[in-house]
Amino acid sequence: MKTFILLIALLFSVAATVEARPVYGVAGPRRAAVAGPDRAVVAGPRGVAVAGPNGAAVARTGYVAPLPRGYVRVVPAGHRTVFYRGYSCFFVAGIYYRAVIYEGETVYIVVD
Amino acid sequence: MKPALTRTMLVLALLAGSRLSATAAGPNADQILHQMSAKLAGARTFTFEAQRETDPALLEGRDVPEKARVSIAVRRPNQFAARGVSSGGARQFIADGRTLTIFNEKKNHYAQVPMRTTLDGLADKLDQEYGFVPPLLEFTVSNLYRDFHEQARSVRYLGTGKMPAGFLGLGSVECHRLALKGPQADAELWVATGDLLPRKLVATFHRAGHPQLRIDFLAWNLNAPVTAAQFQFTPPAGAQKIEMWTTHQMEAAARKSAAKKH
Numbered sequence: 001m002k003t004f005i006l007l008i009a010l011l012f013s014v015a016a017t018v019e020a021r022p023v024y025g026v027a028g029p030r031r032a033a034v035a036g037p038d039r040a041v042v043a044g045p046r047g048v049a050v051a052g053p054n055g056a057a058v059a060r061t062g063y064v065a066p067l068p069r070g071y072v073r074v075v076p077a078g079h080r081t082v083f084y085r086g087y088s089c090f091f092v093a094g095i096y097y098r099a100v101i102y103e104g105e106t107v108y109i110v111v112d
Numbered sequence: 113m114k115p116a117l118t119r120t121m122l123v124l125a126l127l128a129g130s131r132l133s134a135t136a137a138g139p140n141a142d143q144i145l146h147q148m149s150a151k152l153a154g155a156r157t158f159t160f161e162a163q164r165e166t167d168p169a170l171l172e173g174r175d176v177p178e179k180a181r182v183s184i185a186v187r188r189p190n191q192f193a194a195r196g197v198s199s200g201g202a203r204q205f206i207a208d209g210r211t212l213t214i215f216n217e218k219k220n221h222y223a224q225v226p227m228r229t230t231l232d233g234l235a236d237k238l239d240q241e242y243g244f245v246p247p248l249l250e251f252t253v254s255n256l257y258r259d260f261h262e263q264a265r266s267v268r269y270l271g272t273g274k275m276p277a278g279f280l281g282l283g284s285v286e287c288h289r290l291a292l293k294g295p296q297a298d299a300e301l302w303v304a305t306g307d308l309l310p311r312k313l314v315a316t317f318h319r320a321g322h323p324q325l326r327i328d329f330l331a332w333n334l335n336a337p338v339t340a341a342q343f344q345f346t347p348p349a350g351a352q353k354i355e356m357w358t359t360h361q362m363e364a365a366a367r368k369s370a371a372k373k374h
Contacts, residue, residue, distance in 0.1 A: 022239055023263050023296045024315040024325055025250050026170050068366035088352055101214050101223040101356040104205075104244035109357075109365065 070110040141269035141290045147308045149257035157338035159185045161330045167323035182247045189230045191343040205246035213345040223356035243359040264292035275311045
């Protein structure tokens with residue numbers, strides 16, 4: 001019986017998580033992180049989270065998905081602009097970054 | 113006492129009683145919300161400006177509140193243009209009914225994706241596929257009343273208040289104050305008693321630290337001369353076109369990143 005109640009509660013919480021819409025324009029908890037088996041990369045129902053630089057789970061202050069490993073919101077200082085693999089990129093510390101819009105904001109992804 | 117006089121006094125007493133009870137109960141909060149929604153839905157083209165302040169706990173990667181001044185132009189049923197200016201620079205969101213453009217003025221780059229939908233569909237589609245909603249788009253949907261009720265389980269009348277405006281507050285606007293209680297946030301909405309347009313929204317989220325979103329509506333124009341040109345985007349000289357990623361794309365990138373680790 002307890003298992004059944006727990007299962008129902010879990011189903012309700014999952015449904016609420018997936019269906020939550022922005023409230024007054026603010027993203028809801030549907031993109032909340034879910035701990036993965038290795039505590040490294042975790043994918044929520046519609047979002048992703050990754051381990052922080054120290055290997056611990058990224059502390060979530062809000063509910064917007066953090067970026068995958070290596071992706072950044074600000075390119076490290078000292079970069080220079082280069083053309084690489086068909087993209088205009090920022091090159092710094094041996095890594096090429098290119099800008100994309102994600103969740104309405106500019107972020108920088110690693111060009112492999 | 114004459115029977116006619118008694119009847120008159122009785123009627124007066126009943127009238128006074130009914131007046132008192134109406135005052136005690138206050139105006140109908142739900143009706144005010146409905147009237148506000150109907151007024152905005154009836155505006156075919158309109159503009160408004162707002163000052164929006166968002167606590168950092170509601171944002172990713174921020175440790176200070178984000179303050180933005182947002183200007184909006186709307187042409188129903190499917191055109192929307194917003195320009196938000198904050199300390200991080202200025203951004204534009206333009207939907208012309210076929211395409212959505214996001215332009216970052218400071219970085220001089222823009223992204224465009226097909227978006228053939230109405231304003232109502234725009235909010236849903238962007239939220240579902242791209243994980244965000246442009247600033248204040250939620251105030252342009254066709255049925256704001258329904259949207260508010262999806263976010264609030266109850267609406268209660270709190271009284272009136274004055275929104276200070278103008279020199280020495282001479283242009284202050286008297287507003288109805290409505291309390292909206294919801295599962296994810298409680299909000300106080302101020303609606304002007306005169307024109308029934310929203311003037312202020314303060315939403316307090318049921319999250320750690322009770323972060324807030326504060327919006328002051330500064331200027332409404334429901335007869336604005338909005339033209340089609342306001343929803344057309346022409347890239348400035350040297351602007352770079354970049355991609356706009358969906359949440360699925362970012363999830364795939366995260367999986368790839370995880371696979372590389374092993």
